[in-house]
Amino acid sequence: MKSILFVCLGNICRSPTAKAVFDWKIREAGLGVNTDSAGTTAYHAGSPPDPRAQRIARQWGLDIAGDRARLVTPEDFARFDAIFAMDRANLGELERMRPAQAVGRVELVMSLAPDYGVEEVPDPYYGGVDGFQRVIDMLEAAADQLVEDLRRERR
Numbered sequence: 001m002k003s004i005l006f007v008c009l010g011n012i013c014r015s016p017t018a019k020a021v022f023d024w025k026i027r028e029a030g031l032g033v034n035t036d037s038a039g040t041t042a043y044h045a046g047s048p049p050d051p052r053a054q055r056i057a058r059q060w061g062l063d064i065a066g067d068r069a070r071l072v073t074p075e076d077f078a079r080f081d082a083i084f085a086m087d088r089a090n091l092g093e094l095e096r097m098r099p100a101q102a103v104g105r106v107e108l109v110m111s112l113a114p115d116y117g118v119e120e121v122p123d124p125y126y127g128g129v130d131g132f133q134r135v136i137d138m139l140e141a142a143a144d145q146l147v148e149d150l151r152r153e154r155r
């Protein structure tokens with residue numbers, strides 16, 4: 001897997017955080033995987049990540065301040081080997097817009113880590129800071145599992 005796109009609703013909370021967490025784990029493992037993030041809505045297109053997401057990411061040594069939200073496009077299905085959605089609504093939106101000839105994986109991000117026991121990364125936008133913390137915990141489990149899977153593939 002050479003390229004991954006992370007998708008949520010607004011592209012200002014969960015998916016920029018996912019990109020940063022996966023970039024960290026991929027870099028730490030010495031793997032070369034290109035990543036990006038996008039949203040299924042354009043409400044926040046051009047905006048930096050939510051200040052709460054930036055703050056929590058910074059506590060983990062992750063800098064997402066330079067990210068800018070964008071809408072997911074049909075071309076993304078050809079550009080990325082895998083597209084990981086944060087929740088079922090995002091996944092449904094992706095399945096609706098997926099071009100017929102697209103061959104890449106389109107899945108829930110937490111399907112990477114079934115042992116973690118959650119299906120979806122819940123939208124933290126209307127909640128407190130603890131919701132953002134939980135988002136990072138979940139994504140770290142998913143990223144750890146992906147890195148382990150990729151290492152095994154290379155053996």
Ligand code: 4NP
Nearest residue numbers: 008009010011012013014125
């Ligand atoms: P995200 O969170 O999908 O994780 O970026 C949200 C951001 C904005 C909104 C909802 C969720 N919104 O309704 O504006």
